[in-house]
Amino acid sequence: MTSTDTPPDLGAEDLAARVEAFLAEHDPSTTEPSEFLRERFAAGLAWVHYPAGLGGLGAANGLQTAVDAAFAEAGAPENRPRLNVIGLGMAAPTILRFGTESQHRRWLPSLWTGEDIWCQLFSEPGAGSDLAGLATSAVRDGDEWVVNGQKVWTSMAHHARWGILVARTDPSAPKHRGLSYFVVDMQAPGVEVRGLRQITGEAEFNEVFLTDVRIPDDQRLGEVGQGWAVAQYTLMNERVAIGGGTLPRESGAVGPLAARWREHPEAHTPGLHDRMLRLWVQTEAARLTAERLGQQQAAGQPGPEGSGVKITYARLNQECSSLELELRGEDGLRYPDYTERRPEVEDYGRRDAAWRYLRFRANSIEGGTSEILRNVVAERVLGLPAEARADKDVPWKDLPR
Amino acid sequence: MTSTDTPPDLGAEDLAARVEAFLAEHDPSTTEPSEFLRERFAAGLAWVHYPAGLGGLGAANGLQTAVDAAFAEAGAPENRPRLNVIGLGMAAPTILRFGTESQHRRWLPSLWTGEDIWCQLFSEPGAGSDLAGLATSAVRDGDEWVVNGQKVWTSMAHHARWGILVARTDPSAPKHRGLSYFVVDMQAPGVEVRGLRQITGEAEFNEVFLTDVRIPDDQRLGEVGQGWAVAQYTLMNERVAIGGGTLPRESGAVGPLAARWREHPEAHTPGLHDRMLRLWVQTEAARLTAERLGQQQAAGQPGPEGSGVKITYARLNQECSSLELELRGEDGLRYPDYTERRPEVEDYGRRDAAWRYLRFRANSIEGGTSEILRNVVAERVLGLPAEARADKDVPWKDLPR
Amino acid sequence: MSAAAPTPSTPETGDLLYSDVEEDLRASVRALVEKQAPWDVVLARTDTEEPVDTDLWKRLTQEIGVAGLAVPEERGGAGASWREVAVVAEELGRAVAPVPFLGTVVATALLLGTGEDELLAAVAAGERTAAVAVGATRGPGRPVPVTVERQGGGDLLQGTVTAVIDAVTADVLLVPVSGTEIAVVEAGVDGGGDGVTRTTAESLDMTRRLTDVTFDGAPARIVAGADVEHALRIGAAVLASEQLGLAERCLADTVAYLRERHQFGRALASYQALKHRLADLWVAITQARATARYAARCAADGSPDLPVAAAVAAAHGSEVALLAAEDSLQLHGGIGFTWEHPAHLFLKRARAEALLLGSADHHRAVLAELVDLPA
């Protein structure tokens, strides 16, 4: 899709003027929020680097921040960014990159406005780190695909209207080559969402059972058999989150630890002091590393440090919250509530220390285990030989599972 | 070799009586030491579990300790046990197990008396952990073998009269099957011993260059091509050292660390205190683990904990000596002397802290690297799959090096 | 701290192996626990209002006699020793069994010093359940938060003790009121006796829930001869064996899972980084076993080295158990993070145990005094 009504060099000033004009026409305090958001999309001020007609103006990527800030300052309604993090962060760029023109028009507007929440149906009980080993099948039946399988770790599925799905369309092809990528209607018959209770007691994620779910072929993204490449593109967008703005000192799990230390001098011991200071230094080092990575990315050098930052933050979250429990002593033996329920999307820093200790165990698993990320660093950064594997050229159906 | 003049159930009392009788006949204070040792060998009181005629009486293995103690108490001369540790600990059992009767008689008496020191010619620059990959060649020439190659990490080579050697006699066989085992005369033409200077400045080990060295075939131990099995037997004897008697608390590298701590209160800091206490606890845990292993072995359950004990002691030696340097502060920046020289065989505990820090780096390399030992634990103890390897069935000469 | 402080002397090590009798005992306990309290049953119970498996406890005490092992025969026990107690602790730790064993151990150690033989015998027989009312984190050497009011008709207890171990189903509470005296308080069942209020706390460790106990004029019998520090030390020593059992279970479960789980066409167990991690864990566990056995041996023989042995075992055992539980969850990946997998039962137990009866940090500080390595 090309746009004709976008000035070739749309700058920050032009955008500021457009925002101002838009706000003059649509007073946030009197316009109905969903109406406001739809109009903002139509005006190309949703994601300004998207093409005209799809919520953008073909502007440079870096200009979005100022536009968002101007809307926020004016008290404009939000588009549910935390609830629709998968939709905005991962589904949208994939739809834009691999979708047809009619798919763009069908899904992007209601995605951006937050009217439709999206979820991601990739991981399976048998396919975690090895995503390409997934077993959910999609069998062609005329203009439709019939899908059967089980997905897991699906956040937001209980809120979602649409899901992005990778399924196996050719079990006799090698694992990476037999996959296709679909958009599934989460309200379609045969889609069942069940909360997946986790060790904190809550059900933050879901299992999604797909039983003879029919997906029209026009909900396929990319070619049949191209699913792995499309999914890689989706996941690539997962890892762009770092950078932008100064990270505060003592952010992350060291914050409540240091606060507890300052507030409870009676709990101080030399041994705990030493451990806390070590974690403080490591956290500050990790912060500066993330800052430096952000600067590299801003300078157009998209270094591979991101994997290292994720490994480090996972470890520090775990060690800091564990030490905080020791510092709490007897209080560290208590827990707020293990009752099964759906958690709010909220700031971890406000949760109980014991809850954080448990929740942070997942930090080194979700979004790439620390072990897989070490492989990534070793192989892609240091250039060491890849792990021996025998699963790349064998038909998927013949692999050990 | 079987013996006929040994009582079937030779007990501790019988041995004590024999020692007493021997001492009555050979007064240690008046008998010339080498004469005394030769007589002791002849009397079967050298290593009482060896067969009669070869320095023993076919007694039970555990009875040696009391015999040695009785001789020591009487002021009997020693057979240079520290200098001949390779001969007594590794060469002798291998000769006994794989040697012919004439080989037994040729080598064992002068080995035991310490008249002849032995060394071990196994490791090579290109074959460390992967000993079976060694390249030193032995080519048959009539009744002799012509040996060429380079060995390394050979302790005592500069004192040694004889060496036990593994060499490749068939390069077209797979690596483990093309080796043979020899006894080499260290005074033979073509044997060159060079001190190998190490990071402490000293030359504790040697490189041995073998250039057209001719070894008579009657100095071969075991069959041609059986070298790997013979060498494994030799190395097995390397690892029996642990156990026997109560290990003292604070033995090993934690000893000087704790002593320094007690003697220098002005250097105490909370952070150093915590690290020292952690090392103290770990050392005590390691000590009790070694004690328990010794008890298991004594009870006839030769558990695999030995690898774990070695990994742990290497780490503790390194960490304790490193912390000791921190505790010493400015003194930790000094070093006694880097001049190249031959070190005495001596107690590490009496050496300077910085020397120990350097020397202990080798603890996790020599006698099996800690990485190899973790493989051993993982594969032989926990039953996890062996590392993939492609070198077992390929002719040695075709392997990548 | 003189300039020529001698190296500490080395006490005799004693027997660190398991006797045949101990192995038989282990087999009995394991068979019963595996039958009656497999992990899914233990997990299901955590969502109920009955966190303690009183039926299992009854069978353990009455069929196997686990509560009386360290009590002499002439005082109503089995006349074994703390060594056997430690073996039972290993098995119960391996199963995260929700029974009041640890509390009973400390109570028994306390009662052994007193003349309360009737109560001791009843506890040993599993007819009564006693808990020692001290805060769960309390290592040897911390103050006691209750006061005794001497009144005409008897003594009345006043005060609150929070986070008491194994008081959920206890019908008698032993409250230290000085280093050598305890108040014996009838606690009743289901909530409290006269002047006693018990509240079961929502606890990090779901299989060993703690209790806050308030005494408001509770009638008490003051008893002398109790060595509170010694009893807590025995508790710490036995806890180290429980941690050992837990760590062994975590390793075994992880090894089994990694052998079975395939990713990228290979069993996870074939990846060297994971193999080395498990090897390191195995090494740490062999050390935890040696230190726990030595502490149990010292407890059994009344060795003067018990304070050192218990501190070493507790400091080391806490860290090894936590490492094992954390590694186990991590190496199980996503499944280990779910409620329906047992990994979290062990993680929560191990994380809590690392604070129970003194943290590793506390035990190292104690040790610094004992072995003349002052701060």
Added chain:
Amino acid sequence: MSAAAPTPSTPETGDLLYSDVEEDLRASVRALVEKQAPWDVVLARTDTEEPVDTDLWKRLTQEIGVAGLAVPEERGGAGASWREVAVVAEELGRAVAPVPFLGTVVATALLLGTGEDELLAAVAAGERTAAVAVGATRGPGRPVPVTVERQGGGDLLQGTVTAVIDAVTADVLLVPVSGTEIAVVEAGVDGGGDGVTRTTAESLDMTRRLTDVTFDGAPARIVAGADVEHALRIGAAVLASEQLGLAERCLADTVAYLRERHQFGRALASYQALKHRLADLWVAITQARATARYAARCAADGSPDLPVAAAVAAAHGSEVALLAAEDSLQLHGGIGFTWEHPAHLFLKRARAEALLLGSADHHRAVLAELVDLPA
């Protein structure tokens, strides 16, 4: 330590990348050092009586101007900043180059506060070499072991300073006599000036040998305006960059060796346990780079956050460099333990550097005060 202590504020991060000018400078230094002081030359020098490569130092100072980078042009320097100094330190650390750069850095930082412009310019130009006479382990905040005797004809210095950095070839010694005053002492060359005795110590780090200096009535000029603590802090910040360079070199050497070395028919670099270890080391080095850059940035800009930045960089850099050097020796196996392999040059440097200008333990204690996390 109030009950509502605020989270510390966050100073601006500033630029943590390398500028083109810095990369050019790096290339110049590296080219010269690789040509003139490859590791085998550095190693061979350690067995000689001339532990400092005075010819290399001459070329570094006179051709590239490394000693004057942080000195303003109007005072005879290059008018760059401590950022560029830090880049030079990375390269000299990577090469364990035996030149008095670190000592010059501290001396320059000290002189910049004074009116000693003639001496400053001579040092910046490499015409003179100055060392600061404090013990090598001295972090900010420790006492000074010399006394000044005021006499008729001038001041005379008395006392001994042990383990001075880069004093082997220094011809002028700067001796702190209070927090703001230094004594300038002509040290002569080859042994000592009037009343000055220097003894080069046999040092763990063979490529940076320390000197014991005794002043026995040495004539001294007392100069005011010197900020000793600040100069030592600049030294610690720059040292962190030296440690970074050393760690990078160790990692690079190890990666190269493991790719080339085969055991059991496979390159060592293909073993996952080794891969993960190198990955962890790489991660640690990215952090050392970020902290060292931030410390250099704070030093260059006179940021009030320099004390925190320097303490973080020094505490982290020491541990990363030591880890890199120890891992490198280990992963090289037996060959790494030999004298004829460079691994020990880095190990000895890293082990010594972990004590230089304050240990990590010391810097953490300093930090505890600075960020309100008291013991």
